[in-house]
Amino acid sequence: MGKTNVKPANGKLGILVVGCGAVSTTFMTGVLMARKGLAKPVGSMTQYDKIRVGRGADKKYLHYGDIVPLAKLEDIVFGTWDVYPQNAYRAAVYAEVLQEKDIYPVRDELEKIVPMKAAFDKNFAKRLDGDHVKDVKTRWEMVEALREDIKRFKKENGCDRAVVVWAASTEIFVPYEERIHGTLEALEKAMKADDREHIAPSMCYAYAALMEQAPFVMGAPNTTIDIPAMWQLAEKTRMPIAGKDFKTGQTLVKSGFAPIIGTRCLGLSGWFSTNILGNRDGLVLDEPANFRTKEVSKLSTLETILQGEEQPDLYGELYHKVRINYYPPRNDNKEGWDNIDIFGWMGYPMQIKINFLCRDSILAAPLVLDLALLSDLAARAGRWGIQRFLGFFLKSPMHDFTQNEQPVNHLFQQYTMLKNAIREMGGYEADEELD
Numbered sequence: 015m016g017k018t019n020v021k022p023a024n025g026k027l028g029i030l031v032v033g034c035g036a037v038s039t040t041f042m043t044g045v046l047m048a049r050k051g052l053a054k055p056v057g058s059m060t061q062y063d064k065i066r067v068g069r070g071a072d073k074k075y076l077h078y079g080d081i082v083p084l085a086k087l088e089d090i091v092f093g094t095w096d097v098y099p100q101n102a103y104r105a106a107v108y109a110e111v112l113q114e115k116d117i118y119p120v121r122d123e124l125e126k127i128v129p130m131k132a133a134f135d136k137n138f139a140k141r142l143d144g145d146h147v148k149d150v151k152t153r154w155e156m157v158e159a160l161r162e163d164i165k166r167f168k169k170e171n172g173c174d175r176a177v178v179v180w181a182a183s184t185e186i187f188v189p190y191e192e193r194i195h196g197t198l199e200a201l202e203k204a205m206k207a208d209d210r211e212h213i214a215p216s217m218c219y220a221y222a223a224l225m226e227q228a229p230f231v232m233g234a235p236n237t238t239i240d241i242p243a244m245w246q247l248a249e250k251t252r253m254p255i256a257g258k259d260f261k262t263g264q265t266l267v268k269s270g271f272a273p274i275i276g277t278r279c280l281g282l283s284g285w286f287s288t289n290i291l292g293n294r295d296g297l298v299l300d301e302p303a304n305f306r307t308k309e310v311s312k313l314s315t316l317e318t319i320l321q322g323e324e325q326p327d328l329y330g331e332l333y334h335k336v337r338i339n340y341y342p343p344r345n346d347n348k349e350g351w352d353n354i355d356i357f358g359w360m361g362y363p364m365q366i367k368i369n370f371l372c373r374d375s376i377l378a379a380p381l382v383l384d385l386a387l388l389s390d391l392a393a394r395a396g397r398w399g400i401q402r403f404l405g406f407f408l409k410s411p412m413h414d415f416t417q418n419e420q421p422v423n424h425l426f427q428q429y430t431m432l433k434n435a436i437r438e439m440g441g442y443e444a445d446e447e448l449d
Contacts, residue, residue, distance in 0.1 A: 018082065018083075018395075018439060018440055018441035019395070019396070019441075020082060020083055020391065020394050020395040020439050020440075021083075021394040021395075022083050022394075023083045023084060023085040023086070023089070023390070023391075023394065024174060025089070025172075025173070025174030025175070026089050026090070026091050026171065026172055026173045026174055026175075027085040027089055027090055027091070027173065027174070027175050027176070027177065027386075027387075027390055028090075028091045028092075028093055028167055028168055028171060028173035028175070028176035028177070028228075029090055029091070029092055029093070029176070029177050029179065029382075029386045030092075030093040030094065030095075030164065030167060030176055030177070030178045030179070030223075030228070031092070031093070031094045031095075031178075031179050031180075031181050031382065032094070032095050032132075032178065032179070032180045032181060032182045032216075032219055033094070033095070033096055033180070033181045033182030033183065034094040034095070034096035034098070034100075034102055034105045034127075034129045035096070035105065035109060035181070035182070035183075035293070035294050035295075036109035036111050036293050036294065036295075036346050036374070036375040037181040037233070037260075037374070037375045037378045037379065037382065038094055038102075038105075038181045038382070039102050039105045039106035039109055039111075039124070040106070040109070040111050040112060040375040040376065040378070040379040041181070041375075041378070041379040041380075041382040041383060042092045042094075042102055042106075042124065042127065043102075043106050043112055043116065043117055043120060043124065044379050044380075044383075045087055045090060045092075045383060046120035046123050046124070047116065047119065047120055048061075048087055049087050049088055050119065050120065052119055052120075053116065055087075055380060055383065056380070057376075057377065057379070057380035057381075058380035058383050058384055059078070059380075059384050059406075059432075060078050060079070060084060060383065060384045060387045060388065061077075061087075061380075061383075062077075063077070063078060064076060064077055065078065065081060065433045065436055065437065066433075067081060067437055067440065067442040068442065068443075069445065078436055081436055081437070081439075081440035081442070082391055082395075082436055082439045082440045083391070083394070084387050084388075084391060085175075085387055085390055085391075091171045091172075091173055092127050093127070093130070093167045093171070094127060094129045094130070095129055095130045095131070095132045095133070095163070095182075095219075096129035096132055096144070096146060096182075097132045097134050097142055097144025097145070097146050097147055098129070098144040098146055099128075099129060099144075099146040100129075101124065101125050101126070101127060101128045101129075102124040102125070102127035102128075102129075103117065103121050103124035103125045103127075104125075105129075106124060109293070109346065109375070110345055110346065111345075111346045111373065111375045111376065129146065130163050130167075131146050131147055131148045132144070132146060132147050132148065132182075132215075133147070133148050133150070133156040133159065133160055133215045133218050133219065134147040134148070134215055135210065135214075135215050137186070137210070138185040138186050138214055138215060139183045139184075139185060139186075139298050139301075139304065140301050140304075141297045141298050141300065141301055141304075142183060142294075142297075142298065151208075152205075152206070152208035153204075153205040153206075153208050153209065153210065153213045153217075153218055154205045154206045154208070156215065156218040157205060157218045157221050157222050157225075158222075160218060160219055160222035160223075161222045161225060161226055163222075164176060164178070164222060164223065164226040164228060165226060168226075175227075175228075175390060175393070175394075176223075176226070176227075176228040177228055177229050177230075177231065177386045177389050177390050178219060178220075178222075178223035178228050178229070178230050178231070179230075179231040179233055179382055179385060179386055180216060180219065180220075180230075180231065180232050180233045180234055180236070180238070181233045181234075181260075181378070181382060182216075182234065183234065183294060183295060183298040183304070184234045184235055184236065184295070184298055184304050185214050185215070185216055185234070185236045185304065186301070186304050186306070187237070187304075187306040188212065188214050188236070188237040189237075190237065190240075190241060191212055194209065194212040194213075194243075195212070195237075195241035195242065195243050196241075196242050196243065197242065197243055197246065198243045198244075198246040198247050198250065200243065201213075201217075201221075201241075201243035201244075201247075205217075205218070205221070214236060214237065214238065216232070216234075216236045216238040217237075217238050217239075217244075219238075220232070220238050220239050220244060220255070221244075221247065223253075224244075224247050224248055224251045224253045224255070225247075225251060227251065227253060227393075228253070229253050229254040229255065229256070229389035229390065229392065229393050230253070230255050230256075230389075231255075231256045231257065231385045231386065231389055231404075232255075232256070232257030232258040232259070233257075233258075233259065233260045233378070233381070233382065233385070234258065234259055234260075235258055235259040235409065235410060236258065238257065238258070239255045239257050239258070239412070240257060240258055240412050242416060245399055245400065245414070248398055248399045248400070249398060249399055251398070252396070252398040253393060253398055254389050254392040254393050254397055254398055254399070254401045255399065255400060255401065255412070256385060256389055256400070256401040256404040256407075256408065256412070257408060257410075257412050258408060258409070258410050258411075258412060259408055259409035259410050260377075260378045260381045260382075260407065260408065260409070261381070261406075261407055261408050261409045262372070262374055262377035262378050262381065263289075263348055263350050263370055263372040263374065263377055264287055264289060264350035264352065264370060265315055265409045266377075266425075267350070267352065267368055267370055268285075268287070268315050268316060268352070269315055269319065269423055269424065269425040269428070270425040270426075271354075271366075271368070272315070272316055272319040272320055272424075273319060273424050273425065273426060275320065275354075275356060276319060276320050276325075279325075279328065280328070280356050280357070280358055281327070281328040281329070281356060281357040281358070281361070282316075282320060282328065282329055282332050282354070282355070282356050282357075283331060283332065283333065283355045283356070283357060283363070284332065284333040284334070284335075284353075284354075284355040285316060285332070285333075285334050285335075285352065285353070285354050285355070286335045286352070286353045286354075287335065287336045287337065287350065287351070287352050288336075288337040288338075288339065288350070288351050289337065289338045289339065289348055289349065289350045289351075290339050290340075290341040290344055290348065290349050291338060291339070291340065291341065291344060291346075291348040291349075291374065292340065292341050292342040292343060292344040292345045292346070292347075293345055293346045293374065293375075295374070296338070296340040296341070296342075296344075296348075297340060300340035314409075314410050314421065314423065315409065315410075315423045316332065316334050316423075317332070317334070318420055318421055318422070318423045318424075319423050319424045320332065346373060346374050346375050346376075347371065347372075347373055347374075348372050348373070348374045349369070349370070349371050349372070350368075350369070350370040350372065351367070351368070351369055351370075352366075352367070352368040352369075352370075353365065353366075353367060354366040354367070354368070381407045384407055385404060385407055388401075388403075388404060389401065389404070391439060392439075395439045397435075397439075400412045400413070400414070402422070402431060403431045403432050403434070403435035403436075404432070405421065405422055405423075405428045405431065406425070406428040406429055406431070406432045411423065411428070422448075427448055427449070430446045430447075430448050431448060433446060434446055434448075
């Protein structure tokens with residue numbers, strides 16, 4: 015390890031996950047199984063990836079944990095909130111992502127993970143009917159109840175630190191309103207006035223987490239922390255925030271494949287993406303208002319990688335369409351189809367077809383782990399506010415749109431940002447250029 019000022023990862027780290035569904039139970043089960051040596055955390059960058067540090071004769075390729083002080087899997091304690099009361103074992107069995115043989119060995123630990131009552135408003139997820147919800151009158155009471163939950167959880171479990179990760183359903187689209195979301199003072203005023211139109215429940219989770227010195231990660235495309243008011247709160251509390259929307263299947267492919275088209279200077283006339291999905295996320299996204307939130311997230315990727323204004327001959331007429339279809343028989347086994355209409359020399363057309371039969375929660379679980387561990391690392395390193403280096407893991411990376419900042423969606427540029435941040439926090443030179 016180089017000379018670093020990052021505080022050590024002493025003691026226990028509480029990872030509090032909003033939602034005790036397919037993603038969170040797959041994540042928790044996998045970590046518990048890995049701790050027993052019964053499974054491997056495949057797909058986790060923090061557990062497997064190696065980064066070069068130093069140059070020439072000093073060059074080494076090291077795991078993240080050998081460069082920076084990461085929390086160990088053995089030191090993680092799990093907590094969760096959910097609108098349904100069943101414990102993590104029952105929820106994992108119900109989700110039907112993992113086979114019984116991969117859940118049963120850690121049944122005792124999972125049964126002890128019982129969800130706290132959720133801060134929930136059915137207007138933001140009309141397809142969910144759970145009644146394991148907090149009896150609060152206002153948004154501000156919601157915040158205060160969540161803060162108490164975090165305090166109590168840390169005390170009862172002897173946690174030195176905590177991270178809150180949203181792995182719950184996509185809320186209906188909440189447009190940015192400057193008069194409400196533009197300043198922290200206005201946001202707090204709206205919460206206290208119980209403004210249920212502009213203040214989503216997820217904003218209450220984020221506010222509570224940051225006030226309790228817990229970094230917050232938004233794993234859905236919700237507006238939540240993508241507003242100046244939350245950036246001000248993150249600065250005030252000196253806490254990291256990251257979002258939004260776990261980059262799992264189709265968008266991962268898009269952020270990696272679009273650079274092939276752009277680097278080769280091929281033209282793109284259209285990209286049509288469609289998915290079928292049958293889990294709880296698919297059910298919620300079957301509601302048009304909730305799908306709108308997801309659509310905005312998924313559409314942002316291509317346009318920032320292949321910039322039409324920079325290359326009008328190649329991408330000036332690009333047509334991009336995204337669809338998600340709820341199809342219960344598939345459950346968590348999402349299937350994504352991409353039809354890509356490209357053109358080459360003298361404008362002659364060609365097509366590319368991609369069919370990705372993925373497992374949504376199997377791809378998302380390692381992202382939850384990496385985002386939680388790296389957010390905790392950022393907090394100990396004194397890096398607060400938007401963590402742009404975590405954009406690698408997210409569909410719609412956060413950026414300061416008030417300053418006309420453009421998000422980085424290009425997978426390999428995102429990876430460079432990730433590596434440079436790890437190097438810096440490890441006391442090494444951030445020595446890769448971002449073109």
